[in-house]
Amino acid sequence: MKRPDAAVYDVKLPMVEIFETVEGEGTRAGFPTVFVRLFGCNLRCTWCDTKYSYPPAEAEHVLTIGQIVEQATSYSSTHLCLTGGEPLLYGDKSASLIEALVATGRFTDLHIETNGAIDLGMFLERIDAPEVRYIMDYKLPDSGESDKMITANLVKLRSQDELKFVIGSERDFLAAKEVLSAYPTAALPLFSPVWETMPPARLVSLMLEHGLSRVKLNMQLHKIIWDPAKRGV
Numbered sequence: 001m002k003r004p005d006a007a008v009y010d011v012k013l014p015m016v017e018i019f020e021t022v023e024g025e026g027t028r029a030g031f032p033t034v035f036v037r038l039f040g041c042n043l044r045c046t047w048c049d050t051k052y053s054y055p056p057a058e059a060e061h062v063l064t065i066g067q068i069v070e071q072a073t074s075y076s077s078t079h080l081c082l083t084g085g086e087p088l089l090y091g092d093k094s095a096s097l098i099e100a101l102v103a104t105g106r107f108t109d110l111h112i113e114t115n116g117a118i119d120l121g122m123f124l125e126r127i128d129a130p131e132v133r134y135i136m137d138y139k140l141p142d143s144g145e146s147d148k149m150i151t152a153n154l155v156k157l158r159s160q161d162e163l164k165f166v167i168g169s170e171r172d173f174l175a176a177k178e179v180l181s182a183y184p185t186a187a188l189p190l191f192s193p194v195w196e197t198m199p200p201a202r203l204v205s206l207m208l209e210h211g212l213s214r215v216k217l218n219m220q221l222h223k224i225i226w227d228p229a230k231r232g233v
């Protein structure tokens with residue numbers, strides 16, 4: 001991908017943190033990864049584990065796209081996770097950040113954790129780079145935000161993308177199963193237990209009982225390795 005225009009590198013974005021750790025989730029779990037966490041979110045999930053990424057908390061700092069790129073490339077990881085909050089909240093600016101990160105040529109995998117309440121159409125059309133992948137959440141009833149889901153995204157996701165359901169209860173499990181049968185998707189479905197309310201063994205039993213052989217269990221490695229409340233890991 002060609003380097004974006006010089007003016008793009010001066011565009012400012014509200015930020016929480018940039019750090020390096022191992023990816024805790026999804027198909028790339030375990031790989032050393034740079035995390036770029038943007039500030040701001042258009043949802044308020046009941047079980048959110050990053051409440052410091054939107055008001056009433058404040059952005060830790062405002063960085064230009066040039067500064068974000070400089071910090072993200074100061075580590076040796078070749079995987080990058082763009083997260084938040086909701087990293088696609090800033091539309092054209094979010095797309096420009098992704099393009100600038102791609103243009104470094106440093107990242108062999110650049111995945112974006114998005115919350116299902118942002119239309120992915122513009123991003124998928126504009127950003128043509130095989131290393132860019134979307135990990136879309138589908139918010140279930142326990143989150144309190146299931147009515148915000150843009151179901152049109154599901155058919156747009158590609159086989160390299162992932163569709164993550166965070167499951168807090170049997171009600172959530174049944175709703176996730178329903179979504180998968182109602183909206184065909186090429187993305188890999190991931191079922192992730194809510195840390196506080198869904199014992200992983202219970203979720204595995206439900207998956208086996210219902211014969212969901214296309215679905216992958218997704219454990220948050222970082223909550224197993226470190227204190228679940230610890231930031232920046």
Ligand SMILES: Nc1nc2[nH]cc(C(=O)O)c2c(=O)[nH]1
Binds near residue numbers: 050
């Ligand atoms: N290690 C680690 N892996 C993660 N995968 C997704 C994360 C996120 O906060 O979006 C996350 C995170 O915060 N830490």
Ligand code: SF4
Binds near residue numbers: 045049051053085115
């Ligand atoms: S979308 Fe993510 S960051 Fe936003 S409230 Fe829900 S869990 Fe938290």
Ligand SMILES: [Mg+2]
Binds near residue numbers: 049050
């Ligand atoms: Mg997290």
